[in-house]
Amino acid sequence: QLIYNGALTYRANYEAVEYFLDLIYPRIRQQVPEASFTITGSHQRVNLSGLAIDESVRLTGYVEDIRPVVAGSAVCVVPVRQGGGTRLKILEAMALGTPVVSTSKGAEGLDVVDGEHLLLADDPQTFAEFTACLLRDPALRQRLAVNARRLIEEKYDWEPIGRHFVALVEEAARQQERRHA
Numbered sequence: 001q002l003i004y005n006g007a008l009t010y011r012a013n014y015e016a017v018e019y020f021l022d023l024i025y026p027r028i029r030q031q032v033p034e035a036s037f038t039i040t041g042s043h044q045r046v047n048l049s050g051l052a053i054d055e056s057v058r059l060t061g062y063v064e065d066i067r068p069v070v071a072g073s074a075v076c077v078v079p080v081r082q083g084g085g086t087r088l089k090i091l092e093a094m095a096l097g098t099p100v101v102s103t104s105k106g107a108e109g110l111d112v113v114d115g116e117h118l119l120l121a122d123d124p125q126t127f128a129e130f131t132a133c134l135l136r137d138p139a140l141r142q143r144l145a146v147n148a149r150r151l152i153e154e155k156y157d158w159e160p161i162g163r164h165f166v167a168l169v170e171e172a173a174r175q176q177e178r179r180h181a
Contacts, residue, residue, distance in 0.1 A: 001035075001073045002025075003040065003069065003075070004037070004040070005069070005089045007043070008048075009045070012082050016078070016081065016106070017051060019079050019081060019124075020079040021051055021057070024077075024124045024127045024128045025052075025057075027124065027125065027128030028135075029056070031128070032132050038057075038073065039060070041061075043059055071097060074099075074135055074141065075099055075131055075141070076098045076099070077101050078101070078103065078106035079106065080106035081106075094145075094149060094151065095156075097145045097149055098145065099140075099141045100144070101127060101134065102119075103127070107120060117144065117151050
């Protein structure tokens with residue numbers, strides 16, 4: 001089970017899914033014919049005719065609680081090639097113990113190490129190979145999931161974020177005091 005957790009109403013998500021279905025997913029299915037792909041998030045008022053959807057692809061629409069859907073998937077795919085913002089879909093998957101294959105753009109701005117926390121692939125062939133490898137290798141899935149969860153706990157959980165924020169505020173206050181002294 002592969003998952004993409006993102007609303008198709010957002011252009012970058014639509015284009016990522018279109019790219020995945022056209023150029024990556026068929027290669028995965030050649031290697032792992034039983035693979036399936038779930039896309040979560042709203043697709044209301046989105047023209048789906050441009051997407052290569054077959055019987056192995058499921059669109060859930062909006063999901064009240066995404067956690068069980070992501071946690072129950074073998075791999076989270078993030079074939080994002082444009083857009084900005086926080087890469088919440090990757091952080092979410094990592095926190096839930098679901099290994100991730102992403103493009104470099106999809107993981108942009110995250111403090112991750114390729115091969116340790118997730119797998120990065122920027123061309124369709126490599127993306128498909130890495131995803132199929134993860135589907136066939138439970139030990140690799142487990143290693144990436146454990147490392148990614150540890151990274152989330154150390155850097156992206158509210159407690160370390162709060163400590164970092166407090167340290168920044170205290171340093172800014174010290175610098176302000178020095179300027180006035």
